[in-house]
Amino acid sequence: MSRNLGRTDCAVCDAGHDDIALCEQPRPITERDAGRYYAEYKDRLIVANAECTTCGAKYLAWISIHRTVIDRQGTNFDNSFGVRFCDISFRSTFNDEPGPDDLPSLTKLREIEMKRWTSRAHELTDQLDEVRERLDAHVAELGSLRSRWESYL
Ligand SMILES: [Zn+2]
Helix, strand or coil, X not given: CCCCCCCCCCCCCCCCHHHEEEXXXXXXXXXHHHHHHHHHHCCCCEEEEEEECCXXXXXXXXXXXXXXXXXXXXXXXXXXHHCCCCEEEECCCCECCCCHHHCCCHHHHHHHHHHHHHHHHHHHHHHHHHHHXXXXXXXXXXXXXXXXXXXXX
């Protein structure tokens, strides 16, 4: 088990980095975030609560792990929602395993899967239509070659 997931996309629904949105101003980590690991990260980790905009999974985004950032900028990050992050933890557990509160409902996950499969089915139908059109074109070409060949007999 690790404190961080070592990724910045959604570990629950695979939505991309840009789909993870910060819910608040970046700030130094608190005991409430880190629990018994607070002493280890105190004064050296800037975080913000974050959420996947696709599935709603709840994360703690790691904005910076350098003490110097706190020293230089204090706790006032003016560009809050433009700030990018370099890693994430699940919010309620402060590790790479989600707690029940971090996860979207099964209904929501099913809805996301259905959307993905529906969109995949549309893609495949489009591809099939293309293959059919090409096949029709080949059959027509073959027909014209055949009638040309028969005219030589
Ligand atoms: Zn997600």
